[in-house]
Amino acid sequence: MSKKEEIFKATVTLVATNDLTKAATSRIASEAGVATGTLFHHFKDKRALIHYCFLRIQEDYAWNLLRFFDLPDKSIRKHLKKAIKASLDYWLRNPSYWNFMRQVR
Numbered sequence: 001m002s003k004k005e006e007i008f009k010a011t012v013t014l015v016a017t018n019d020l021t022k023a024a025t026s027r028i029a030s031e032a033g034v035a036t037g038t039l040f041h042h043f044k045d046k047r048a049l050i051h052y053c054f055l056r057i058q059e060d061y062a063w064n065l066l067r068f069f070d071l072p073d074k075s076i077r078k079h080l081k082k083a084i085k086a087s088l089d090y091w092l093r094n095p096s097y098w099n100f101m102r103q104v105r
Helices: 003-017 025-032 036-042 046-070 076-093 095-104
Strands: none
Touching (some): 003 046, 025 036, 046 076, 076 095
8 A cells, every 4th residue: 555545544534533633744644654754745734635635535435426327227316316325325334534524524
């Protein structure tokens, strides 16, 4: 796993389990197993790191939903039902993502 991936996972976990204000960059770096300088090599500052995590989760969520709209079914009702179910499924499978997004919105 890349250092950037480790930083992402540590950030999401710390923010989700604690609080955005308690997720200091030094603590994130420590949890990710990297030096603080390495964290700042990948991200300009904490705001850029949080923004990256937000966009990454948002993109993952969107791709998760988009796969349901490639089905040959023409009924909008069926597509929406599938999308709602997929949405609920996604957040239930990724509670740390849900908690992270809830805090940074």
